[in-house]
Amino acid sequence: xxxxxxDPLSGRWVIIATGRAKxxxxxxxxxxxxxxxxxxxxxxxxxxxxxTTPPEVLAxxxxxxxxxxxxxxxxxVPNKFAAFDGxxxxxPAMLQGLEQRRPAFGAAEVIVGTPRHDRTLALAxxxxxxxxxxxxxxxxxxxxxxxxxxxxxxxRNQGAWAGASQRHPHSQxxxxxxxxxxxxxxxxxAAAHHGMHGSCLMCQVIARERAxxxxxxxxxxxxxxxxxxxxxxxxxxxxxPIGHQADLGHLSPEDEAGLxxxxxxxxxxxxxxxxxxxxxxxxxxxxCGADDAGRxxxxxxxxxxxxxxxxxxxxxxxxxxxxxxxxxxxxxAAFLREYRTEPV
Amino acid sequence: xxxxxxDPLSGRWVIIATGRAKxxxxxxxxxxxxxxxxxxxxxxxxxxxxxTTPPEVLAxxxxxxxxxxxxxxxxxVPNKFAAFDGxxxxxPAMLQGLEQRRPAFGAAEVIVGTPRHDRTLALAxxxxxxxxxxxxxxxxxxxxxxxxxxxxxxxRNQGAWAGASQRHPHSQxxxxxxxxxxxxxxxxxAAAHHGMHGSCLMCQVIARERAxxxxxxxxxxxxxxxxxxxxxxxxxxxxxPIGHQADLGHLSPEDEAGLxxxxxxxxxxxxxxxxxxxxxxxxxxxxCGADDAGRxxxxxxxxxxxxxxxxxxxxxxxxxxxxxxxxxxxxxAAFLREYRTEPV
Numbered sequence: 001x002x003x004x005x006x007d008p009l010s011g012r013w014v015i016i017a018t019g020r021a022k023x024x025x026x027x028x029x030x031x032x033x034x035x036x037x038x039x040x041x042x043x044x045x046x047x048x049x050x051x052t053t054p055p056e057v058l059a060x061x062x063x064x065x066x067x068x069x070x071x072x073x074x075x076x077v078p079n080k081f082a083a084f085d086g087x088x089x090x091x092p093a094m095l096q097g098l099e100q101r102r103p104a105f106g107a108a109e110v111i112v113g114t115p116r117h118d119r120t121l122a123l124a125x126x127x128x129x130x131x132x133x134x135x136x137x138x139x140x141x142x143x144x145x146x147x148x149x150x151x152x153x154x155x156r157n158q159g160a161w162a163g164a165s166q167r168h169p170h171s172q173x174x175x176x177x178x179x180x181x182x183x184x185x186x187x188x189x190a191a192a193h194h195g196m197h198g199s200c201l202m203c204q205v206i207a208r209e210r211a212x213x214x215x216x217x218x219x220x221x222x223x224x225x226x227x228x229x230x231x232x233x234x235x236x237x238x239x240x241p242i243g244h245q246a247d248l249g250h251l252s253p254e255d256e257a258g259l260x261x262x263x264x265x266x267x268x269x270x271x272x273x274x275x276x277x278x279x280x281x282x283x284x285x286x287x288c289g290a291d292d293a294g295r296x297x298x299x300x301x302x303x304x305x306x307x308x309x310x311x312x313x314x315x316x317x318x319x320x321x322x323x324x325x326x327x328x329x330x331x332x333a334a335f336l337r338e339y340r341t342e343p344v
Numbered sequence: 345x346x347x348x349x350x351d352p353l354s355g356r357w358v359i360i361a362t363g364r365a366k367x368x369x370x371x372x373x374x375x376x377x378x379x380x381x382x383x384x385x386x387x388x389x390x391x392x393x394x395x396t397t398p399p400e401v402l403a404x405x406x407x408x409x410x411x412x413x414x415x416x417x418x419x420x421v422p423n424k425f426a427a428f429d430g431x432x433x434x435x436p437a438m439l440q441g442l443e444q445r446r447p448a449f450g451a452a453e454v455i456v457g458t459p460r461h462d463r464t465l466a467l468a469x470x471x472x473x474x475x476x477x478x479x480x481x482x483x484x485x486x487x488x489x490x491x492x493x494x495x496x497x498x499x500r501n502q503g504a505w506a507g508a509s510q511r512h513p514h515s516q517x518x519x520x521x522x523x524x525x526x527x528x529x530x531x532x533x534a535a536a537h538h539g540m541h542g543s544c545l546m547c548q549v550i551a552r553e554r555a556x557x558x559x560x561x562x563x564x565x566x567x568x569x570x571x572x573x574x575x576x577x578x579x580x581x582x583x584x585p586i587g588h589q590a591d592l593g594h595l596s597p598e599d600e601a602g603l604x605x606x607x608x609x610x611x612x613x614x615x616x617x618x619x620x621x622x623x624x625x626x627x628x629x630x631x632c633g634a635d636d637a638g639r640x641x642x643x644x645x646x647x648x649x650x651x652x653x654x655x656x657x658x659x660x661x662x663x664x665x666x667x668x669x670x671x672x673x674x675x676x677a678a679f680l681r682e683y684r685t686e687p688v
Contacts, residue, residue, distance in 0.1 A: 003445050003446065005443070005444070008443075013522070015448050098549055098573070100350035102348045103347055104347055153664055155658075157658040178357070180663070180666050183665075208441070229442070280659035281659060312504075313507065315506075315624035316497065316499050319524070
């Protein structure tokens with residue numbers, strides 16, 4: 001019988017549709033997609049085409065090397081096609097009766113974490129991953145400290161089916177004037193839990209996952225990787241720090257290395273099991289606005305969600321807000337574990 | 345400059361990304377998809393294959409003709425691949441600490457509104473559309489009256505990209521044990537508006553759209569068809585009755601004909617302008633459960649949302665709950681109006 005499961009963090013209900021369930025191996029692709037070339041002379045993120053992007057705001061390159069030229073390992077540039085304008089003033093909402101609008105100011109940047117066009121996260125070394133995480137954290141801290149910024153959102157798309165417009169591996173970071181609704185819902189639930197139980201909801205979820213074990217894919221004592229209880233999609237994954245951390249601003253070098261390792265592990269399992277599937281990931285952390293400083297430090301706990309895009313939400317999901325997952329999360333975890341070749 | 349717009353019904357914020365805006369004509373397809381054949385002997389919804397579905401629960405056919413055999417104009421069958429089981433008892437949620445679950449019981453049916461495999465809504469006659477709407481209402485009333493049913497959801501997917509697993513045109517109807525979150529949010533906002541202003545929020549939205557006019561595509565005095573102020577996708581459309589109606593249980597024959605006409609008009613505009621795009625539609629109406637009888641009759645007002653699937657939500661949208669629409673709704677309306685050839 002199908003069952004409805006509720007995600008403890010968001011309150012979201014998901015139908016785990018066992019009646020129409022696909023066995024996890026049914027998602028294994030007939031053939032892997034053709035690999036990208038190592039370098040693409042038409043790609044705006046490949047070395048040699050630095051002039052096609054706005055000037056870099058951060059780069060890791062040999063000391064003394066010229067900016068906006070080849071030789072970098074990580075490069076961060078403003079997003080030319082930003083949905084948000086770069087204006088820095090917080091402007092009041094313009095109220096016009098039923099038509100509420102406000103300028104969409106903020107900042108949007110692209111983090112190109114590798115000069116290689118073909119270097120997906122699944123192929124990156126642990127050292128490359130740690131360096132990439134460090135760049136994410138550097139930009140996160142800088143944007144979070146800007147006046148008027150309420151929230152900094154980190155996310156990544158890979159594959160056209162997952163909405164990526166550029167094939168070269170990259171992440172994105174956006175500074176927003178508002179706390180997004182999806183985060184606000186989790187903040188409210190976490191605060192309510194903390195008020196009632198005096199503990200962090202995510203800490204409890206993590207303790208439950210580690211004790212239960214059926215959905216855990218890796219646990220190194222610092223980070224845990226698992227398929228969430230109410231996974232929205234087949235093979236949804238979550239990575240969270242085991243020790244309580246509200247936001248991304250306080251990662252130690254060991255945290256950066258540990259997060260990089262778990263991210264690489266997750267991506268290699270998806271890559272081997274499902275043939276480099278299109279996917280999205282995003283990070284949910286406590287807001288950074290001055291109004292919110294410290295407000296969520298005890299109740300909220302950051303986590304990274306990875307969503308392979310193997311199915312298509314249709315009218316039922318769009319109209320109801322209830323998602324249908326055709327794979328049981330425990331079975332997805334068991335399947336992926338078969339593709340974990342590294343010790344953890 | 346891009347702007348954030350808030351949908352008055354749901355409270356959802358949408359970024360209207362004028363900076364990366366596509367002109368509406370950029371969505372016009374290079375070539376139309378190949379048309380379907382009139383009949384497909386491998387299709388479970390085509391006449392002659394009635395035995396491949398569960399027995400029909402409703403059909404419009406010549407008097408005296410045998411059930412589950414050819415000759416029907418509309419045929420409704422249980423969904424073989426239902427996400428919801430057919431059990432009729434309302435069972436309590438099973439509480440297990442962080443793992444909240446409940447059986448996903450309910451009913452799911454497929455409304456095959458035409459015997460012709462190639463007869464999309466854009467190609468259907470007004471008489472066929474009215475008959476199809478009548479069948480939808482008949483099933484809606486029957487399912488809404490069942491014990492334990494809190495909500496009846498009507499929806500439709502066309503095209504593989506929009507999640508349709510069958511090419512033969514069809515709608516779906518589901519009876520749910522809970523009011524879906526997306527509807528509950530709108531109910532709360534509508535009730536708050538009614539409490540504060542003594543009027544229906546949707547009635548006000550409709551009055552504003554009709555007076556403003558820039559987003560209206562058709563208005564026959566009974567139904568209005570428009571691109572919503574905070575459209576989520578390029579060419580999102582909404583159809584609503586101008587007179588206040590809380591749910592779908594009270595359509596007169598004139599309403600059925602009028603709704604069918606506007607739906608056909610909407611689909612023909614999309615078809616001509618955008619080459620039969622993949623799309624979803626769903627209907628939001630007041631809940632039908634015994635606990636809710638009459639509770640929403642003054643504050644809630646049903647409406648049909650049509651969402652062409654021309655863009656792909658990516659990690660930013662999934663993680664933030666904020667959608668990005670790369671076409672301005674007023675421009676989308678102006679573009680579609682050029683493809684309206686019928687008098688309205």
